[in-house]
Amino acid sequence: MADLFDLAAPMPDPAPRPLADRLRPVRLSEVVGQDHLLGPDGPVGAMLRAGRLSSLILWGPPGVGKTTIARLLAQETDLRFEQISAIFTGVPELRKVFDAARLARRQGQGTLLFVDEIHRFNKAQQDGFLPVMEDGTIILVGATTENPSFELNAALLSRAQVVTLRRLDPADLERLAQRAEKALGHPLPLQPEAREALIAMADGDGRALLNLIEQIDGWQAKQPLDAAALSARLRRRAALYDKSGDGHYNLISALHKSVRGSDPDAALYWFARMLEGGEDPRYLARRITRMAVEDIGLADPQAQGICLAAWETYERLGSPEGELALAQAVVHLALAPKSNATYVAYKAAREAARRTGSLPPPAHILNAPTRLMKEQGYGAGYEYDHDAEDAFSGQDYFPEGMKRGVYYVPVDRGFERELRKRVEFFAGLRAKRRREREAGGRGGRG
Structure with missing residues (x-):
């Protein structure tokens, strides 16, 4: 796999530069792990092939190439590259950037504005991009580790295509490790299981992997390290987890x-x-x-x-x-046995309650503590269930004129299997009481 090392050969530079910077890709084809976006059939690859780059939101975890991709997109489309960070940029700075982009446009030069951590801009700041995106002053490429659906407003999202970058898998990280070895001029002093541990420590972050490799190279180990020795010297990269993100x-x-x-x-x-x-x-x-x-x-x-x-x-x-x-x-x-029958019934009952508005309960189940209320028919015809056969009267408790609803349908699992038998028992008994009322002409509602 030596040919992989040749994809990003380091340029001569007398000043010391971090390994991650020295190995930064110089062509989009050198970016690892994002072929689903940059390949010929990917959304970004298709844009480049058609010569029509639109504004983009690059959504993905740290260390997968968002900044590099933005820079290379400008390079491959002959656009002026401008980079800002939402953490350090306010409205006055944005105005200066937009003014410079307008001037460049009048001189025939388009601008790709890369905004790192774009989700940190508030709604008003995000709205500030809309006019210069609409009139073509800038092509916006924003980078975020947060879900754009939650962090970016709808107006901005409607003018940009969201593309998702994947965390680097072990094969991608191995390619980066081999490139690093080529740049360093020697293999890493790691036994095979230690190399696997190193890949795992990076946790899908290419920049983190290269930083770890640079640390290992600085040890100048005389003998290959095993996994235990590596773990003793290096701390595993903290898992990517934002408790509010x-x-x-x-x-x-x-x-x-x-x-x-x-x-x-x-x-x-x-x-x-x-x-x-x-x-x-x-x-x-x-x-x-x-x-x-x-x-x-x-x-x-x-x-x-x-x-x-x-x-x-x-x-x-x-x-x-x-x-x-x-x-x-x-x-x-x-x-445990699973059932969402009560959850479904609850939602259905809430919907029925909203739909039927303020229908009052039937008169026969209203209390009648005063004579006037009794004269109004409150409580008339109510059958006390404990006095009925099987302690079940079978009366109707829904509002007058409302069709009886069936919301709770227990599943045939766990304890609800027994509840299902009870629901079916009372349904049959209710129908029996209704037939008895119709036959006997008794009062009450059936």
């Missing part, structure tokens, strides 16, 4: 769906990933309890209580022992 929502979604899918091992893995990322166990306790209510319900009536007990146990024990109680609750939920 997209990583947070992705992982809690993965945990929830693993529980719903009855996979205790996957559920424990995502639970552990969130804890390792620094998630507040109290947040996890709340979400786990929600899973019990939403996805298990009455199929296992104990599940909710187990979650609440685990939550209380965590509050009493704290970390790390209390987290074991939460882990036990996760396992119980994953293995």
